[in-house]
Amino acid sequence: MRPEKVEAVEAIKGHFAQGTAAVFLDFSGMTVAEVSALRSQFRKNGVTYKVLKNSLVRRALGDAPYAQTLSKALKGMTGVAFSGEEPGAAARVARDFAKDNEKLKVKAGLIDGQVLDAKTVETQLASLPSKDEARAMLLATMMAPAQRFVMLLNTPAGNFVRLLEAKKAKG
Numbered sequence: 185m186r187p188e189k190v191e192a193v194e195a196i197k198g199h200f201a202q203g204t205a206a207v208f209l210d211f212s213g214m215t216v217a218e219v220s221a222l223r224s225q226f227r228k229n230g231v232t233y234k235v236l237k238n239s240l241v242r243r244a245l246g247d248a249p250y251a252q253t254l255s256k257a258l259k260g261m262t263g264v265a266f267s268g269e270e271p272g273a274a275a276r277v278a279r280d281f282a283k284d285n286e287k288l289k290v291k292a293g294l295i296d297g298q299v300l301d302a303k304t305v306e307t308q309l310a311s312l313p314s315k316d317e318a319r320a321m322l323l324a325t326m327m328a329p330a331q332r333f334v335m336l337l338n339t340p341a342g343n344f345v346r347l348l349e350a351k352k353a354k355g
Contacts, residue, residue, distance in 0.1 A: 189240065196244035199232060203266035205295040207274040207305055208254075211235075212261045213287040222281050222288065231274045232266040253299045257292035271295055275310035282306075 185193075200206065211219060226233040238258040245251035265274035275293060282288045293305035300309060 185243075192237075192240050193243045196234075196236060196240055199234065199264070199266045200244065200294075203232070203268060205267040205271040205274060205293065205309065207265045207267075207278050207293045207309075208257050208291040209263040209265060209278060210260055210289040210291050211263050211287070214285065218285055218287070222277075222285075225277045225281055226265055226274065229273045229277050230268045230270070231277060232268070233263060233274075234266070235261070235263045238262055248297070250294065250297055250299045254292060254294060262291070272309050275305050279306050279310040 211222070214222075223233055241258055241262065241264070242251070242255055245254060265278060267274040275290075278288065278290055282290070290302040290305050292302060293300035293309050295309060
């Protein structure tokens with residue numbers, strides 16, 4: 185293998201190692217302007233997008249347990265979107281972009297060594313909460329017991345005030 189191909193394979197391996205998830209896309213039929221708009225959306229969301237040769241991706245995957253399953257998706261034009269810290273970021277951008285541009289097709293996804301089909305990528309991976317949403321949900325879960333405790337502490341005092349009001353009105 186030529187040195188530039190060895191470098192390319194190593195770079196692809198690095199993307200797979202650093203990313204939390206990858207989404208494999210078919211962008212055939214899209215115009216340059218549409219692909220540029222897609223790249224821009226990926227960049228805004230912290231996603232690395234690369235158009236890669238299928239043979240180089242196969243070599244980068246090597247003998248990983250999921251390589252055989254994933255190689256079925258490596259046909260035709262392939263763009264790979266690597267999610268950084270948020271596993272669902274690439275899938276969300278692809279799903280939202282595909283709503284307005286039916287030429288963009290999801291081929292497959294990869295998260296934690298699990299190969300996902302196109303439907304699963306669009307429904308489950310894309311619906312994972314973002315980092316900020318997950319933090320907000322965690323904070324709300326942690327705050328709920330304290331809020332309930334304060335409410336329970338206030339209940340007897342409120343009942344006592346209502347009892348006094350009723351007594352005053354009665355007599």
